[in-house]
Amino acid sequence: MSGHTHPCCKIGPSILCADLSCLADECRRMIHSGADYLHLDVMDGHFVPNLTFGHPIVKCLRPKMPDVYFDMHMMVQNPEKWVESMADAGANQYTFHVEACEDIPALCRKIQESGMRVGVGLKPGTPVETILPYSDLFDVVLIMTVEPGFGGQRFMEDMMSKVQYLRTNFPDLDIEVDGGVGPSTIDVVAEAGANMIVSGTAITGATDPSQVIALLRNSVENAIQKSQLER
Ligand SMILES: O=C(CO)[C@H](O)[C@H](O)COP(=O)(O)O
Ligand SMILES: [Fe+2]
Numbered sequence: 001m002s003g004h005t006h007p008c009c010k011i012g013p014s015i016l017c018a019d020l021s022c023l024a025d026e027c028r029r030m031i032h033s034g035a036d037y038l039h040l041d042v043m044d045g046h047f048v049p050n051l052t053f054g055h056p057i058v059k060c061l062r063p064k065m066p067d068v069y070f071d072m073h074m075m076v077q078n079p080e081k082w083v084e085s086m087a088d089a090g091a092n093q094y095t096f097h098v099e100a101c102e103d104i105p106a107l108c109r110k111i112q113e114s115g116m117r118v119g120v121g122l123k124p125g126t127p128v129e130t131i132l133p134y135s136d137l138f139d140v141v142l143i144m145t146v147e148p149g150f151g152g153q154r155f156m157e158d159m160m161s162k163v164q165y166l167r168t169n170f171p172d173l174d175i176e177v178d179g180g181v182g183p184s185t186i187d188v189v190a191e192a193g194a195n196m197i198v199s200g201t202a203i204t205g206a207t208d209p210s211q212v213i214a215l216l217r218n219s220v221e222n223a224i225q226k227s228q229l230e231r
Contacts, residue, residue, distance in 0.1 A: 006228060007074065007195045007222040010036040012071055013212050014200035015180070017151040023057065024064045026204070028142050034217070035212035037069035037092075039178065039198045044076040047100050048149035055085040062090030071095060073121065073178065074200075075148045080107050095119025095142050095176075098130055108137035115124035120178065123148060128162045137149075139174060140196065141166055145189075146179030151200040155180030160192040165191025186216050190223035 013035050018026040027038055043052045058070060069095040072086055079096035080103075086094055094116045101107050104120070111118045120131050121142040131141065143162050146153035156179070165177050177194040181200025189197065199217050206212045 002091050007170060007172060009176075009217055009224060010221075011216050012037040012039040012069075012176075012198050013203045013209070013213070014039040014041055014073075014151065014198050015105075015204060016032050016041045017201045018204040020053070022191060024061055027061065027065060029066070029095045030203070030209065031065065031068055034213040035205075036198075037071055039071045039073055040091075041202075042076060042082075044150065046077045047097065048075045050149045055082060055089040055091075058086065058091060061091035069093070071119070071196075072120075073142070076100065077123075080110060083110050083114050083116075085108075089117055090162045091116055093117040093119050093140065094123050095140065097121040097148070099123055099126055104131070104187075105137055108134060112137070121148075121178075122162065124156055124159060126228075127210065128165055135170065139178050141173060142178055143194070144179050145177055145181065148179075151229040153180055155182075155185040157185070157188055160188055163189070163192035163194050181216075183212060183215050186219040187223075191218040193223075193227070195220060195224070 012079050013030040015026050029033055040050055043050045045051045069092045072091045074096045076096045077100050079100050108118045117139040119140040119142050120138045123144050145156045145159045175188050175194045176196035178198035181199045201208045205211050
């Protein structure tokens with residue numbers, strides 16, 4: 001047995017395709033269904049060809065659920081611009097895209113100093129090597145398994161080589177996967193070594209979200225257990 005503690009399984013529903021006019025109710029529905037955190041997709045119409053919401057909405061949501069972990073998926077140009085406002089709004093994790101960032105180490109430090117966990121996101125075309133020089137500066141790597149911008153797209157299985165590479169080289173790292181993840185794709189995600197699972201339409205569109213969350217969790221926990229026995 002090595003001394004590594006495999007990071008634990010966390011399921012974070014994306015509310016992108018939920019009824020955003022009832023955002024707080026939808027978020028509560030996810031938490032009551034067994035979600036560990038909420039994955040909140042911020043889109044600016046520049047980095048991705050779509051728009052969602054920004055820090056003013058997050059700030060209104062925060063007092064309605066003081067203890068819930070908010071993972072901000074920042075699909076925006078100039079991600080350094082919103083760090084203070086998101087921290088002030090009550091975000092817990094600030095996941096920016098390296099493709100949108102000019103100075104990765106400076107942004108990582110800025111996020112950390114503002115009290116949030118640091119997430120770095122990679123679009124499907126971005127190699128994992130891009131972030132390796134900064135591995136001391138981030139807490140989470142987000143591997144996109146669709147082109148960012150829209151929910152309900154098809155899962156890209158060939159992204160699993162990035163997850164495997166990261167899990168092998170960074171056993172303690174939180175590795176998050178986002179895009180097209182659901183009951184039919186979770187097993188390859190879990191076996192590759194991801195432990196933070198974002199799932200949108202598969203959870204919010206289900207008749208029983210708690211059943212889907214339990215299924216996703218079961219797959220990831222089994223894979224973690226298996227990998228620990230193999231050590
Ligand atoms: O970042 C995203 C899209 O850019 C969303 O988080 C993602 O697409 C989740 O939705 P689904 O599980 O339906 O793909
Ligand atoms: Fe996302």
